[in-house]
Amino acid sequence: MGKEKYISIKKSVNGFSFANLGLFTGFGDGIVNAVYSLVILGIFTNMFNEHIASSAVGFYVAIYSVYCVVVGLFANEILRIISKSKLLYIVMLMVALCYAMMSFSILPSSFIFLDYLSGTCITLVGMLIPLFMADFSKQVGMEKLNARFHLWVNIGALLAPVFALTIASHFNSYRAPFLAAAMIYFSGLLFFKQFGIVQEQKEIKPAKITKTLRALRINTKAFFNTPGMTRAYIVNFGYYALRAMRLLYVPIVVIEQGFSNEVLSTVLTIGILPYIVFGTFIGKLVKKYGTKFWLTVGLVSFAVLSVIACFAKGYVLLCVFVLWQISGACMESVHDLLFFNSAKKTEQTRFYGVFRTSGNFPNVVAPILGAVCIAVFGSTSAVWLVTAVLGILSTIILWSKND
Numbered sequence: 322m323g324k325e326k327y328i329s330i331k332k333s334v335n336g337f338s339f340a341n342l343g344l345f346t347g348f349g350d351g352i353v354n355a356v357y358s359l360v361i362l363g364i365f366t367n368m369f370n371e372h373i374a375s376s377a378v379g380f381y382v383a384i385y386s387v388y389c390v391v392v393g394l395f396a397n398e399i400l401r402i403i404s405k406s407k408l409l410y411i412v413m414l415m416v417a418l419c420y421a422m423m424s425f426s427i428l429p430s431s432f433i434f435l436d437y438l439s440g441t442c443i444t445l446v447g448m449l450i451p452l453f454m455a456d457f458s459k460q461v462g463m464e465k466l467n468a469r470f471h472l473w474v475n476i477g478a479l480l481a482p483v484f485a486l487t488i489a490s491h492f493n494s495y496r497a498p499f500l501a502a503a504m505i506y507f508s509g510l511l512f513f514k515q516f517g518i519v520q521e522q523k524e525i526k527p528a529k530i531t532k533t534l535r536a537l538r539i540n541t542k543a544f545f546n547t548p549g550m551t552r553a554y555i556v557n558f559g560y561y562a563l564r565a566m567r568l569l570y571v572p573i574v575v576i577e578q579g580f581s582n583e584v585l586s587t588v589l590t591i592g593i594l595p596y597i598v599f600g601t602f603i604g605k606l607v608k609k610y611g612t613k614f615w616l617t618v619g620l621v622s623f624a625v626l627s628v629i630a631c632f633a634k635g636y637v638l639l640c641v642f643v644l645w646q647i648s649g650a651c652m653e654s655v656h657d658l659l660f661f662n663s664a665k666k667t668e669q670t671r672f673y674g675v676f677r678t679s680g681n682f683p684n685v686v687a688p689i690l691g692a693v694c695i696a697v698f699g700s701t702s703a704v705w706l707v708t709a710v711l712g713i714l715s716t717i718i719l720w721s722k723n724d
Contacts, residue, residue: 326520326521326522327456327519327520328519329517329518329519329520330508330516330517330518330519331515331516331517332366334455334456334457334516335457335461336453336454336456336461336466336519337364337455337461337466337469338516338655339450339453339454339457339466339470339567340450340454340466340467340469340470340473341469341470341473341512342450342470342473342512343450343469343470343471343472343473343474343477344420344473344474344476344477344509345477345480345505345506345508345509345512346446346450346474346477346506346509347445347473347474347475347476347477347481348477348478348480348481348505349416349420349477349502349503349505349506349509350443350474350478350481350502351477351481351482351485351487351593352481352484352485352498352499352501352502352505353420353499353502354478354481354498354568355481355482355485355486355498355500355572355585355586355589356485356486356489356495356496356498356572357568358378358382358568358569358570358572358573359495359572359573359576360432360495360496361378361381361382362374362375362378362573363495363647364429364432364433365377365378365381366487370533375573375577375695375701376692376695376696377691377692378569378688378692379569379688379689379691379692379695379704380445380689380692381642382565382569382688383684383685383686383688383689383692384685385436385437385440386682386683386684386685386688387685388437388440388441389440389441389443389444389681389684390438390681390685392444392445392681393444393448393674393675393677393678393680393681394439394532394537394674394675394678395476395537395590395674396444396445396448396673396674396677397536397537397540397673397674398533398537399445399669400540400670400674401442404520404521405449405452405453406516406518406519406520407520408445408449408452409445409446409449409450409513410510410513410514411442412441412442412443412445412446412449412505412609413442413446413506413509413510414507414510415438415439415441415442416439416442416446416503416506417503417504417506417507417510418503419436419438419439419442419503419506420499420500420502420503420506421499421503422435423435423436423439423496423499424496424497424498424499424500424503424506425496426494426496426628428601432496439503439609444677447677447680448673448674448677450470451467451470451657451673452669452670452673453505454466454467454470454667455661461697463658463661463662464607464608464654464658467654467655467657467658467691468607470655471594471596471653471654472597474596475593475596475597475653476597477505478593478596478622479590479593479594479597479612480586480590480594481589482589482590482593483586483587483589483590484498484501485498485501485586486498486583486585486586487586488493488501489582490582509723511516540671540675541673541675542675544672544675544676545632545670547663547664547668548663549659549660549661549662549663549664549674550663550664550672550676551635552659552718552719552721553657553659553660553663553679554660554675554676554679555679555715555718556616556656556659556675556715556718556719557656557657557659557660557679557680558679558683558715559683559711559712559714559715559718560616560619560652560656560714561681561683561684562683562687562708562711563620563623563648563649563708563711563712564649564683565683565684565687565688566688566691566704566705566707566708566711567642567645567649569688569691569706570691570701570704571588571589571642572585572589573701574638574701574702575588576640577701578638580636580639584639585600588639588642591643591646592642592643592645592646593646594598594646594648595646595649595650596646596649596650596653598650598671599650599651599653599654603637603687607654607658609653609655612655612658612659613623613719613720614664615651615652615654615655616651616652616656616716617716617719617720618648618651619648619649619650619651619652620652620712620713620715620716620719621706621712621713621716622644622647622648622651623645623648623649623712624708624709624710624711624712624713624716625709626641626644626645626648627705627706627708627712628705628709629641629708630642630702630705630708631703631706631709638702646654650724657676657688660672660673660676664676687707687711689705690704690707691703691707694706694707
């Protein structure tokens with residue numbers, strides 16, 4: 322599927338305009354990420370003992386992520402019947418509505434249903450913004466747009482943990498911050514609406530499941546047969562696997578170590594600073610030293626710190642969690658450039674749905690491995706064995722001669 326036509330759009334809108342949406346998604350997602358695993362842990366704590374509940378969180382996220390992988394795979398089919406601009410408007414609105422409802426003291430089953438619905442929309446938001454940036458990247462390049470997008474994401478996320486956990490403490494509920502996230506996403510929707518985008522209306526044709534599955538199979542096969550795509554997929558998988566483990570288990574481990582919500586919020590907030598610092602000049606550094614260099618620094622340092630985290634306790638462990646963010650900052654603006662630098666412009670929309678599953682699929686594999694480690698070793702800290710192995714394997718693939 323080629324590049325979509327834009328019938329009209331404000332003259333002032335460019336690639337940076339779409340990158341600026343990172344402020345809203347970063348702030349909203351940062352609020353949710355600060356309390357998400359604690360909400361899920363609370364649901365399972367009412368059913369099982371502490372260690373089983375901690376392990377169950379991993380399995381829940383894995384099952385949830387299988388669903389998000391499927392959504393990502395079918396995204397190309399969705400974009401055949403609806404324009405990117407209309408779809409982004411719909412999914413951002415749905416995220417806001419779902420988060421608003423998830424903030425109330427609803428039944429666990431209702432929360433889980435809304436979690437899946439919002440996950441559908443979050444997956445599509447995460448795909449659509451980079452595709453818009455790619456459409457308008459000709460004059461400035463994806464390196465600069467990626468750097469701007471992630472800079473805004475991290476500025477938005479900087480105050481999110483403190484904001485989220487302050488709300489949680491005030492209302493004595495880890496669900497309360499979801500309402501704030503809903504308001505942030507709705508503000509982002511209003512910001513996007515000001516772009517005045519009008520795209521071609523697509524003809525809606527009756528869909529046959531067999532034809533859709535066949536198209537999906539052909540598209541997936543074509544993706545992995547395209548030079549550079551397999552390497553890009555595996556390395557991106559490694560980045561998101563490390564990110565998934567950190568987001569899921571750091572809050573749980575900090576609380577299990579006996580630290581307060583205030584300490585957790587401080588650790589999460591300080592951890593955002595490296596992303597903001599790197600975000601101001603990473604675009605130039607990528608061009609100077611190359612994508613592989615920064616990916617290698619991030620992956621290897623994350624692996625080394627993971628080994629330390631397996632044995633560290635108390636404030637030493639908190640320092641490791643903060644240093645991890647430097648590793649993540651090295652990779653954040655470059656982890657998907659292997660895809661955009663290898664895929665032709667006309668193939669980016671077609672292949673991005675398949676590629677984007679490398680951001681969801683880690684949430685299936687990594688938490689399951691983490692849950693197994695917890696069950697075997699009887700300690701949540703055992704999950705850092707998984708991140709150590711993932712970091713090393715991803716580095717090997719990055720530098721392997723065969724794609």
